[in-house]
Amino acid sequence: MFTKFFEWYEKRHDYARDWLSKNDGEVVGCFCSYAPEELIYAAGCLPMRLLGSHEPQDVTEPHIFGMFCPFCRDVLAQGLKGRYDYMKGIMIAQSCIHLRQSFTSWRNHVPVDYSFYLYMPNKVQTEHARSYYAGELVKFRDSL
Helix, strand or coil, rough: HHHHHHHHCHHHHHHHHHHHHHHHCEEEEEECCCHHHHHHHHHHEEEEEEECCCCCCCCCCCCCEEEEECCHHHHHHHHHHHCCCCCCCEECCCCCCCHHHHHHHHHHHHCCCCEEEEHHHCCCCCCCHHHHHHHHHHHHHCCC
């Protein structure tokens, strides 16, 4: 059962490169699970969740603190090492400060043509949260 999922994980870069060879769109890397993938698909792009490699990495220290969680450091390391060199863009939705720092470092040090930070309301249960978030989704859609 888990063998297929492991295969998809291991071959995710092959899948994205194959998709690019058959489509006119671009691949957009998503730093967190709050990414509205539907908008990325609707823009003709392939959303791809950025994942680490579970390998020892030694390239992130100049960019983010070593005390940051292994996932944040590993995701950034994958970008710095060129593992996602086929991507034209990256995006992040409101996330933890460590992952946001990985996003910022990636944007500053890994060549990408597009980046977007999707702001989300802190208090989602408030009167204005829905309209605020809807406005941010429109900005994201328009940017794509």
